[in-house]
Amino acid sequence: MLKFIGIFLMFLSGYGLEQAFSLSLAIWFLFGLFLVCSQGIFGHLMFVEREKVRAQYRRHK
Numbered sequence: 336m337l338k339f340i341g342i343f344l345m346f347l348s349g350y351g352l353e354q355a356f357s358l359s360l361a362i363w364f365l366f367g368l369f370l371v372c373s374q375g376i377f378g379h380l381m382f383v384e385r386e387k388v389r390a391q392y393r394r395h396k
Contacts (some may be wrong), residue, residue: 341370 344367348360 337370337374341373343367344370363395 345347345364348364351357351360352364
């Protein structure tokens with residue numbers, strides 16, 4: 336769902352940027368890009384944290 340909203344925001348702001356440049360539209364485009372990429376970024380960060388906990392658990396055994 337977040338990816339869909341992000342793509343929608345990117346599409347709307349990209350269309351608006353074609354008409355005339357506006358800083359707010361550029362910020363909305365970047366926010367949409369963040370929404371598209373956020374699930375992968377947070378998933379990777381959580382994976383790294385899980386691996387750290389597993390490594391600590393194995394060391395203490």
